[in-house]
Amino acid sequence: MNAPRITTVHTGKQETPTVKTLTFKDPSPIVPGQFYMIWIPGVDEIPMSVSYISESIKAITFRRIGDATEALFNLRKGDAIGLRGPYGNGFALKGRRPLFIAGGTGAAMLAPAIELIQRKKRTATVILGAKTKGDLFFERRLSRAGARVLVTTDDGSKGYHGFASDLAKDLLKNASYDAMYTCGPEPMMKTLLAFSGQRVFEASLERYMKCAIGLCGQCCIGEGVRVCADGPIFNGKTLKTIPDFGRFKRDASGGKISFSQAP
Amino acid sequence: MNAPRITTVHTGKQETPTVKTLTFKDPSPIVPGQFYMIWIPGVDEIPMSVSYISESIKAITFRRIGDATEALFNLRKGDAIGLRGPYGNGFALKGRRPLFIAGGTGAAMLAPAIELIQRKKRTATVILGAKTKGDLFFERRLSRAGARVLVTTDDGSKGYHGFASDLAKDLLKNASYDAMYTCGPEPMMKTLLAFSGQRVFEASLERYMKCAIGLCGQCCIGEGVRVCADGPIFNGKTLKTIPDFGRFKRDASGGKISFSQAP
Amino acid sequence: MAPIKHTDLYPTNQYRLRPMPDLKTILGPLTLKNPTILASGIMDEDAGSMHRMITSGAGAIVTKSIGLDPRPGYPNPTIVETPCGLLNAMGLPNPGITDFTHELDLLRNAPVPIIGSIYGKDPEEFSTLARHMERHHVAAVELNVSCPHAKHYGMEVGMDPQILSNITAAVTHTVHIPVYVKLSPNVTDIVILAQAAADAHADAIVAINTLKGMSIDLDVRRPILANRTGGYSGPAIKPIGVRCVYDISQHVSIPVIGVGGITTGADVLEYLMAGASAVQIGTAVYLRGPTVFSHITQEITDWLTTHHVARLSDLIGAAHP
Amino acid sequence: MAPIKHTDLYPTNQYRLRPMPDLKTILGPLTLKNPTILASGIMDEDAGSMHRMITSGAGAIVTKSIGLDPRPGYPNPTIVETPCGLLNAMGLPNPGITDFTHELDLLRNAPVPIIGSIYGKDPEEFSTLARHMERHHVAAVELNVSCPHAKHYGMEVGMDPQILSNITAAVTHTVHIPVYVKLSPNVTDIVILAQAAADAHADAIVAINTLKGMSIDLDVRRPILANRTGGYSGPAIKPIGVRCVYDISQHVSIPVIGVGGITTGADVLEYLMAGASAVQIGTAVYLRGPTVFSHITQEITDWLTTHHVARLSDLIGAAHP
Ligand SMILES: Cc1cc2nc3c(=O)[nH]c(=O)nc-3n(C[C@H](O)[C@H](O)[C@H](O)COP(=O)(O)OP(=O)(O)OC[C@H]3O[C@@H](n4cnc5c(N)ncnc54)[C@H](O)[C@@H]3O)c2cc1C
Ligand SMILES: Cc1cc2nc3c(=O)[nH]c(=O)nc-3n(C[C@H](O)[C@H](O)[C@H](O)COP(=O)(O)OP(=O)(O)OC[C@H]3O[C@@H](n4cnc5c(N)ncnc54)[C@H](O)[C@@H]3O)c2cc1C
Ligand SMILES: Cc1cc2nc3c(=O)[nH]c(=O)nc-3n(C[C@H](O)[C@H](O)[C@H](O)COP(=O)(O)O)c2cc1C
Ligand SMILES: Cc1cc2nc3c(=O)[nH]c(=O)nc-3n(C[C@H](O)[C@H](O)[C@H](O)COP(=O)(O)O)c2cc1C
Ligand code: FES
């Protein structure tokens, strides 16, 4: 039944000054890329990708950017949150030599996919892109899992100086990656799609969500493609048919917001 | 779901000038003694015991005494009726040397029990009691099944001259019946209970029924014993604890009607 | 004989630390041992049936709604199940108050309160019936002004705040026992009606009676109930009942008794948190059988124990801001 | 080329004797290819979504309810499931009529009628919105006077026959396209409202919108929806919707469009027999997925075929005496 089930915060770990990971008990089986609707009673209910998966414990990792994420940020061990889901399709992860490109908090939802790849004895190359050194997280976690982690910062404070997509472009020229998995700002992902060629390409989209069960239409893109239920992961073929991709999203009222204006 | 399912009349057979058997398709498994709620659309919905059981075909046998039974009497092949159920407990039929005592239309619901006994290679002795010869039915059917059928009529027009309970009293004196199964006027069944001694005793009761699913309380006797759901078959032990048995029933309004006044 | 040691009486620590939670709830002068009350119209037309429900663990009993004269109710079908609830159009069958008082007399020493439900067409009828009920020792009367399918009775008298107020006032002036008013959800604003009843000195509001519904058989192409429409009860209506109780309890200061779709202990707790001081249970007697009261009471006890709530009454209205 | 023999076209006798039943239904000037209409508020906030529902087989589309200005709706949670249905308190989110007309323009050549749903607080707002809708080529407008949880809009304007009449009259005087009025079941007498709308020259009644309900979480002891109460939809409400359609269609001569809990072809047939000329489907888009329209249409076709009914429209009102 799609009603929140209450769990309590198990641990809270600050990843950066603005990013935090909360773990909690939830036995649901999860495909990397799926998300929960997280209810912070009295505040809001918001979509959050799963950033850590074990049989009984799951986690979310988020940036503090508004009311709800602020409230989440301040939760302590034992505090109650509600979960609906997991929702969405998750990654298919078909490729054998995958390149992961994370922009900003995109690293949160890519991490379980990368760990799964490593457990399957394939090696993931991961580009972790951030504005600046202090915004980076999960570098150690992913290296430990065996992935080859490459860091980019917009200001050059660490790793490659430039956008994650720039480094990706370089890498794709020289190495034989057969798959690209990405989560980050949509314009970045659109740029990456342009580089993808014949490779497997999967990108995780974010849209304002209300029902998260494919009913209300709030999150729709293209010809009624529901990001909550048909996504949030879409392959390159589909994304090429969706004119909205990388261009605009919709706010809570359904009004269009162009990504060039968006914060 | 306890809602009528529509079936159509398969065959109609007149047993006596006032008694008719209707067969219809219904695959429900039935324990002899159970009943249906029969919906005659636009007329009424009334309880009717199952008088014939095969895997796909069932029947009811009833006397024309009022609106609903009159309407049933006039149905023809292909006419629609609604069925709810089967409801009730059915006979336990534990005894090895059983005596069946049918008063009036009671023969209708005893017949499948008698046939079951015969199929189990036990021999049933059956007293078929009626007011007069022309009211008798199922004599041939039960003889053919292998039962020993004894007829009584109040006016002596056929068989033993007297009440079914009188003949039963005689039989019980001489033979070693270890079980009595009866359906008929309640005062008669109360008389039989008095004769039953240590024997297995099961009687089928009739009460005004509305819900037939044990909710409304309309059919209750004693301490909230629901004839529709806890009965309609009760054993001697239970009947002895029920002061109403053989004394009064309730009409549709819940008002008491003494059996001595009842038609 | 050796002295009984403390540990013999309380064999494990657990028992010592967790006394049985207290399920009592208070409705004005009445204290119920647990909050589950048998709803009107279910297994309550005769003393024997009510006795069985008492034995099954109900904290109180509401009788079948009784009028001045015997009434056979509507022809069958009077009940039909749908995927999420029941529709009934019994049509207020009852033996009339005179006959019914004999049943009440048999319950004079009942171990739980008996609440007499009555219906009538005007203040006088209600008052007369209430007086009869009081004389035959009921603990309270419940005014059924909310039956969705009885012409001239039921809802028709309970939809207008003025008429409702007159009826309530007439009864509260006539009898000394508490007067409960049972409301229909088939109205534009149930809160106004609750306030009208409270202002006329009702002692509690009971919400909700059934919703007006219909079920049609496709094969014979007609409504199944003889009365065509009927009252919808069971799990389907719980969210509506909870909403009514929440809204009413925010606006009146008398206790509210929640009814509608309660099938489990969790359902009871939801109604209590919405503001109900007690609850009534009807359709679940069918869904879970006559022992439903003891099952639900056990479920409540388990929940309270697990959640370290000592007194059920602490949860009343907990969901209000 | 050999001439095609009759038996090639109709390979079995069965096919020859049983032509495909006719699913068409007529709503005034509009003819729908099948009676299933997408209900307002479901997958209809943008042209792409509506296009998907058209492709999935809907006979017509009702848009999200649109107001004059953009409205974000209520904070989340805006939806919660209960055992028999959904509660939603979206709070009428919509981009406002100006933005929305761009979506309408993309649907100008849609193969099925697009019905524009609008909400407002007075006759002027409704008329302005209707005029915009008409200019952008909708086939009809639907007045949402029945949202159970939007302050000043929705139900609050749709509970009073006089206000409803004023709104309806204002719109019917303003536009030339058909005007449908969507009613709330959260009222004492839905028939009076239907009559008021019909008297003010509405072209069809749509019934029902959601019922007001609530769901409380026991662990955190508060209503789950941010708005606390929400609108109850899905299978649980079908008997109530069927009853409303039956009652309304007995008392008004304009077509009635049935909504509420429709999930299968059988549910559609029940509404048609109750008197609906067409139906709307909302929650089932969640329960059975976006392809629900083609599934339900197939189920209707199968039923009509099995029951030897040639024209769906022959069943409209069949359950009336
Ligand atoms: C499938 C999915 C997975 C996500 N996973 C993560 C994640 O792992 N980590 C992370 O930090 N963020 C994630 N997000 C984004 C996250 O949901 C928003 O950051 C969060 O809702 C902001 O809420 P707020 O109240 O703090 O901010 P607000 O001040 O309310 O808004 C800030 C931004 O968040 C967006 N937002 C607010 N509410 C919603 C909503 N109901 N649905 C979608 N967006 C909303 C607004 O559009 C706005 O752009 C994900 C979003 C989606 C759709
Ligand atoms: C469990 C059970 C099994 C039965 N099996 C048979 C059977 O196999 N054959 C048979 O002929 N009869 C049977 N009856 C009796 C049968 O139900 C009634 O004869 C029938 O309801 C009469 O309906 P009417 O409209 O024709 O008569 P009416 O004129 O309405 O009434 C005549 C009598 O039938 C009784 N009756 C009417 N409606 C009901 C009702 N809803 N429930 C119970 N009694 C009712 C009345 O109390 C009255 O005594 C059974 C009754 C019960 C309770
Ligand atoms: C068969 C049946 C008969 C009822 N009869 C009455 C009645 O006589 N008086 C009354 O006030 N309510 C009557 N009701 C309504 C119930 O008391 C209760 O308000 C309603 O069923 C909702 O509760 P539930 O969902 O637990 O059944 C009846 C309900 C049913 C199902
Ligand atoms: C998520 C959701 C949003 C809705 N939004 C609207 C709306 O904007 N306008 C409206 O008139 N009805 C709205 N409704 C009500 C539906 O159109 C419909 O009347 C109701 O859900 C009953 O039908 P159903 O049981 O098929 O869902 C909404 C319903 C749901 C579930
Ligand atoms: S959020 Fe409602 S359809 Fe996706």
Ligand code: FES
């Ligand atoms: S007929 Fe309703 S309880 Fe038996």
